Amino acid sequence: MIFDPTIVTEHLGDIGSGFLVTLGTWSSGVVLGMALGMLIAVAQVFGNSLVRAPLRVFIELIRSTPFLVQLFLIYYGGPSFGLSLDPVPAGILGLGVYGSVYFAEIFRSGFDSVARGQLEAADCLGITRLQCIWRIQVPQMLVIILPALVNMITVLCKETAVLSIITIPELTMVLTGIGSETFAFVETLLMLCIGYLILVELCSRLGMLLETRVGRFMNRQAR
């Protein structure tokens, strides 16, 4: 098996734009997923059972169905609910919804990890709920949940490959497209594998750097 580099160099422009689409859908999906996840987690921790029960059902449903099926429902089923989306927004929405329930579980475990006494103390000091979440709970829970958060972000990076099935021109779609044009399947797929490995590795390295950063205040306390 001989690796033919011209296949890569000839299509560099397409590959570059596919890479940008992957990065774009991934980052938008992560942001949307985290925002939705935070909302769900806050509603679960502070809401009453009337709010919690439907959320529980939503989480169970999303967690027990494949991402691909959710994408199909949003992209092909959406128009029946008056939600006609182009592939890219549909993909981002899908990633966000899929990620949100996992992010929510992570955030919830983070909220649980902050001692109750601190919340009572904050209440006594007249700190509002929102301030309490943002200045007391979030900084402390970030240290604990960051590894899980980074893990979920890399999972979403890998899930972006599935977006190719609803015809989003991201890395997988572009490279398999080049593969079927030139019959150089092994070369293009090998490149695809290496591309994702680099992305995932970069992401987890960045996560490790962040871990030391968000944990800094703890070292300061220790000194």
Add this chain to the structure above:
Amino acid sequence: MFDWPLLQQNAPLLLDALWVTLQVSIAALAIGFVIGVIVGSLRLSPVPLLRRLGGAYIFVFRGIPLLVQLLFIYYFLPRIGLPNVSPTVAAVIGLSLAAGAYIAEIMRGGFMAIPGGQLEAAGLLGLNARQMLLRIRVPQAVRLTLPSLVNEMILLIKASSLVSVVGLADLTRTAQNLAASDYMFVQDYLMLAGFYCVINIPLAYCGSVLERRLKERGA
């Protein structure tokens, strides 16, 4: 919005496809378990090279999206002299290799939880490495990691939805075909989601029960 007669007509077709999905997932879990035990014990090997090897396996198969792995296997096998690999075989190989990497990490945790004294005792009793692995380490590790293994099964059933890209008529592919012919996207895909829920929600429940039991025993 729902067409009940059509729903009743499509349901048996999806039920048949459910068996395909389950068979592929169970086969992948079984093969993946064997890979996981091997790679997991490589990761704990005293030989640095073997540890690296195990680490590399996990890095590669966890770092690449399953969809890409499946495509790679499907197109790569003919290149190494295995033409006309059936979609089922390609799907099972792809899912097993990926599952192996995740199960390896689970098993590593299980192996590490076994007290070292047991292995020393086994060594004194004259058990060789293979016997130690199969009779002492694996049975205990499985008990300890059962909730995670159930979770892995759920992940595999969900991941198996991707085998449709190599042409296997699993649950997802069948629903796609149905939707393509009757244009009832919402109804067909909701039914598809329902089938996955029917399998995965009870499994998740079993997993949480097992987890609670394990915690009680540990406490």
